[in-house]
Amino acid sequence: MPLHKIIxxxxxxxxxxxxxxxxxxxxxxxxxxxxxxxxxxxxxxSEEHQRGFLAVRMLLQHLGYTDYDLSYDEAGKPHLSDGKHISISHSHEFSCICISNKLMGIDLEKLKEKTLKIAPRFMEVKHLENLTTSEQIEKATVIWGVKESIFKIKNEKGISFPEHIFEDEFDLKDGKCTAKLHFNNQIENFQIHFYNVEAYIFVCAFPNK
Known part of the structure; x- marks a missing residue:
């Protein structure tokens, strides 16, 4: 199937x-x-992993790139030959790439109850108070995506989701939030955008300069 959506x-x-x-x-x-x-x-x-990997290459071709324009550094971070920033994610039926003139990281996650069940392992559950179960699943998925996106930007060993990445309070309807990384005696701030894409949550993080 061709390109499904552009944001x-x-x-x-x-x-x-x-x-x-x-x-x-x-x-x-x-x-x-x-x-x-x-x-x-x-x-x-995994065949699902293979399909996701190849669908990323289909997206690159759609945009005028090829697999030869994509490389990975020693930490596994992707780079494009023209110097633009790229981040990649795939989940079940979707593959996604994001291309920017700015440093960023993305994550795509399917909405599922399991994310809510493991939420206490990676986030402050106070963020889920006074929400319906479906809203809790959605918010927990956004927060997981926030942490995953920031991790992709930094790509450093030792970063812990619950111990180092902290999301500020936000409303699901806002589509935006902020977060902080406390690591190596530094505090870094990030701007976050998040979207519903079918039965998935898409998150994109940008470091504040």
């Missing part, structure tokens, strides 16, 4: 979503992969 987050940042209906073979035939990507693909045991 313009700001004037220089856009997210693109691919709804994955194709099988692995169809996706594989539609993209050109460099040797290192072929090696990674062959090492993936």
């Amino acid at each position: 313009h987050i700001n004037e220089t940042t856009t997210a693109y979503f691919w709804y994955i209906t194709e099988d692995v073979t169809s996706l594989f035939r539609a993209v050109s992969l460099k040797d290192t990507s072929l090696f990674r693909l062959e090492g993936m045991k």
Whole structure:
């Protein structure tokens, strides 16, 4: 299936979503992969993971890039050959990439009850007070996405979601919030945008300069 959705987050940042209906073979035939990507693909045991990986390459091709324009540093962070910032996420039926002139990180998560069940492990549950169960699931998923997006930006070993990344209070209807990273004797602030995409939550984080 072609490109499913585009979200313009700001004037220089856009997210693109691919709804994955194709099988692995169809996706594989539609993209050109460099040797290192072929090696990674062959090492993936999950077909869902393979489809997500290949759908990211479909998105790149849709935007005029190829797999050869995408590289990863030693920490596993993706980079584009033209110097623009890229962040990647995939979850179940969707793959997403975000491209920007600014440093950012993204996360895409399916709404599910499990996230609420494990919420005390990664967030302050006071943020879920006075909400319906569905709102609690949504908010817990946003907060998980906030922490995952910030982690992708920093990409440093030792960062703990509950111990180092703290979300400020927010309302789901706002679509925006702020968060802080307390790590290595520093405090860094982040601006967050979040969106509902079908049965998923999409989060994009930007560091404050």
